[in-house]
Amino acid sequence: FEKAAEAKSTLVDSSGIIEPKIAFDLADRVAKMHEIDISEHLRELLKINGKELSALILSKEIALGKYSLEEASLEEKLDLAVRVGLAIVTEGVTIAPLQGISEVKIKKNKDGSDYLSVSIAGPMRSAGGTESAVTMLIADHVRKAVGLSKYQADSFDDETGRFVEELRIYEREAGNFQFHILDEDIIHVISNLPVELDGVDTDPYEVVNHKGMTRIKTDRVRGGALRVLNDGLIGRAKKLLKRIQLYNLDGWEWLADLKGAVQTGDDQEDAATKRMREVITGRSVLSMPNKLGGFRLRYGRACNTGFAAVGIHPIIAEILDHTIAVGTQIKIDIPGKGATVAFVDSIEPPTVRLKNGSVIKIRDVKHGIEIKKEIEKILHLGDILISFGDFLENNAQLVPSGYVEEFWIEELREKLAKYEPNDQYLSQFLERIPSLDEALKISLDFQIPLHPSYLYFWDQITTSELSEILQPTKLNENSIEYPKNVKKILEKLGVPHLQNNSIILEENEAKIFFNLLFRNPPKIDDKSVPKIISESSGISVKNKSSTSIGVRIGRPEKAAARQMKPPTHVLFPISDKGGPTRDLLKASRHANFFTNIFNRQCQHCNEPSIGIKCSKCGEKTSIKYQCSNCREILESPFCEKCKRKASTHSYQPFPLKERLLNAQEKMGLRAQEPFKGVKELISQDRIPEPLEKGLVRQNFGLTTFKDGTVRFDATNSPITQFKPSWIGTPIEKLKELGYTHDIDGKPIVDENQIIEIRMQDV
Ligand SMILES: [Zn+2]
Ligand SMILES: [Zn+2]
Known part of the structure; x- marks a missing residue:
């Protein structure tokens, strides 16, 4: 920044300063946004009153001309007042105050009295429903301060009717609102508003019955104004009433009489299915909600996932021909709406059926690439890692988790603490996955459920399906053979197997089946399948499945240099001479x-x-x-x-x-x-x-x-820790950069140590 400032100060360029300004706090931001000297005063106001009331106080002062030049017109003062007020309530972080308000004007009612009119543009959307409606409250407040009359609706033409028609056309042709509102509420609001709600046209759709009106200068739909009406004044009426109380504004009592709005897609289930229905060509649906085989919900976070950033296994990207990549925006049904994809290879990998009929669980990315061409169908997509914080943030209901490694480790830890605090043999499994023999032994000896690595979706089959797989054609501990008709059941379970003339389980799979099903044949009753097996085998078998998360591609990853078309080296005009x-x-x-x-x-x-x-x-x-x-x-x-x-x-x-x-x-x-x-x-x-x-x-x-910057639009994605080996940075270099210890506080010597990334390197 200093270098740039020095360069600019040579006045070789067309301006002597660096244009983007640095703001220190809310007051400073608002002051710089509107180029008015209010930061000191606003800071004091904010200390005592909070931002809501400060906005009101300051906008009144501006309306009365405290910060304007002598020759400024009343209209200019009011315009500035409304914008600054909105900037304060939106904390100066949206473009709404600058671009969301097209103009603020003083107009005349039919009886000749002056009233205030606020014209809303599309970018008002960035302010959100409540704040966009608060704009009208601020406008009303400054209107009273300078003694203007109220806006009188329908004094020239049928303006209320126009709003009803226009809003319905907008809904049908142009875009969605957050709420669905009633015609009578629209009429009620427009006829009572003390300030005119006007707008610039945003979409090329025209009204039919209310054209060429005296006060409404366009026949097209005014998206910004409609949104303030629909999602703000009516949709957020309850919230607004609280604001009105806080502001101590009178003349808004009528807002309490609204019938109210219905949130579109009000019940969760509907909203989710609807999201999945809004499929766009070329944007694949990867997983449907609540269907076996879809992404299994896995709680937690890795060093590269977190808020609205979920983890899936990198194998998925390989076997789906890179339909998804790191940074792909996906739409999910729970907990939130969208998320960014990151790769996590420590979660459950996918299980697939090959063209020869065999079913395998893919071990790692290399294995996935090897068998990719042979894959006929993905039976289970594996896990999707979602952090608890996402559920909290979205106020979403938690869904029970499947039995995963984290549970198993905690149960082991508990046993250790209780009986064998110094057991070297058992403690090693806090760090590494036990072999099947070890896992079976631990389960039998210490009454810990079967390790998730060896767990199948027993909770997804019925008892009659269980009785079918209790009848193999050949059986020993190293190999089990089945007739072909049980293949469907084994696929549901997610059990890898070979297919020749019959279905063959070998090695681990055979051993798991043998120990769970055949050592001590289960008695089938009306209990659940996992319970039945647990009782007969003496090995506790938990539910593997949780819910499956609906996932579809929202927007492909598109991090790239921001360029003009065609690319340009310098913004100098040469018309067609070049x-x-x-x-x-x-x-x-x-x-x-x-x-x-x-x-x-x-x-x-x-x-x-x-x-x-x-x-x-x-x-x-x-x-x-x-x-x-x-x-x-x-x-x-x-x-x-x-x-x-x-x-x-x-x-x-x-x-x-x-x-x-x-x-x-x-x-x-x-x-x-x-x-x-x-x-x-x-x-x-x-x-x-x-x-x-x-x-x-x-x-x-x-x-x-086009703004003279060299830009790169990067994908916004979190990272908290890294290994030197991932980024190819020598340890010596890291030490120069100030990295000395790993996450456990040990000095960095090995490139596979995990290190917390520092703020400035994110
Ligand atoms: Zn000269
Ligand atoms: Zn002239």
């Missing part, structure tokens, strides 16, 4: 190069300049204004003669060739063909960039975005 590649070098060969840019001139050299200081003589340059009517060159941006604003840019000759040569010499960089500019500038003042910037960008293989 050919299809918009090459500045090509354009510079034109003898008479003209371009439409900002009127900055060096008086000394009598030449156009890009920077504040002339690149030739170093003198400060000045800006010329030209009246678009009388063509006169002026010193100020207003033509007194024609009473209109003068333009700051014009079509003018520019010594591009010379400037380009100078810039190359100055930077010691040579422009390569094509050195890409733009056709024309679209900013208000048409201020071009210094050519040097483009040279530096091209030299580093970078391009610019």
Whole structure:
């Protein structure tokens, strides 16, 4: 930042400061957002009153002209007052105060009285339902402060009817609201609002019956205003009533008479199914809610998952041909709506059926790639790791978990603490997965349930299915054979097996079956299958399944450099003189190069300049204004003669060739063909960039975005710990960066130690 500030202070560029501002707190943010000097005062107000009341107090002061210039009109003061008020309640972190309010105007009722009108634009959405409606409360408050009359609905045309028609058209054609509201509520609100709710059109859909109205200037739907009405004033009426009480506002009692809104998709089940129904072509559904074989809910978090970031096994990405990748946005049915995908390889991997009929559980990514071509069907997708915090944050109901490793370890720990605190043999299994023989022995000797690694979905089969698998055609501890008709049941259970002329279980699977089912044949009664098996075998068998989570792809991962189309090195306009590649070098060969840019001139050299200081003589340059009517060159941006604003840019000759040569010499960089500019500038003042910037960008293989920044849109995803081996950073380098100890407080010596990542490296 200091380097950039130093560079800017040389005045070679068109501005002397770094444009993005740094704000320290809410007060500072709001002050800088609106370029008004209120931060000190607001800070004091916030200390005593909290943000809600401070917003009201300050907006009233602004409306009464405390922070405006003498000549500011009442309309300008009110406009600023409403925006600043909204900025305070939204904590200055949304664009709503700047872009969500199109304009605030004083208009006349039919009886000639003045009233206040607030015009809402689409970006008001970023403020959220309640806050967008609070905008109207603030507007009403400042209206009273300056003594304007109330808005009188329907005094020219049927405005209430217009809102009803418009809202229904919007719902049908343009977009969804959070709530469904009644016509009578719309009429009730519009006819009682003390301030006019107006808006700019947002979508190309027109009303049919209420066109060409006196006060509503557009026949199209006004999405921003409708949203304030639907999701704000009516949808959040209850919350608003509390605010009104807090603000001590009168004249809003009618809000309590609303019939109220129905949240669309009110019951959980419906909302989930609906989400799954809103499938878009090309965005796959990976898993359906509550269906066996879908992603099994696994609670917890890994170092790369967390809030709205869930873990799935990396094998899934391989066998699904990278339909999903790290950073893919997915829609899930519980607990929240969306999440980002991260890979976690310590959770349950998928189980698949191969083309030859065999069923296998994939061990790891390498194994997955090897057998990928042979896969016929994925029987079980394995786990999806979701943190408890996500359930808490979304206020979602917790679903019982399947029996997972974490349970097993805790049960072992408990036994250890109780009976064998120093047992070396048992303690090792707190760290590593026991072999099958070890697991069976532990279960029998210590009455701990069977380890989850050797557990099948016993809770998903019926007792009659259990009796079918109790009848093998061949049986011993190392191999069990079945007729083909039990294959479906084994697939449900998730038991790996081979298929020839019959179904064969071998090794671990045979051993598990033998120990659970055949050593001591179960007595089938009306208990659940896991209970039946537990009783007969003496090995406690728990439920493996939890719920399955519905998952579909929301938006593919799209981290990439933010570029213009086509990519551009420098924001300098050359119209069509650079050919299809918009090459500045090509354009510079034109003898008479003209371009439409900002009127900055060096008086000394009598030449156009890009920077504040002339690149030739170093003198400060000045800006010329030209009246678009009388063509006169002026010193100020207003033509007194024609009473209109003068333009700051014009079509003018520019010594591009010379400037380009100078810039190359100055930077010691040579422009390569094509050195890409733009056709024309679209900013208000048409201020071009210094050519040097483009040279530096091209030299580093970078391009610019339309705001003159070199940007990369990254996926937002958490990480809390890492291993040096994952990131390929030598331990020595890490020590230089300040990493000295691992998560257990041991000095870093091995690249496989887990280290907590520091804030500045996230
Ligand atoms: Zn000069
Ligand atoms: Zn003029």
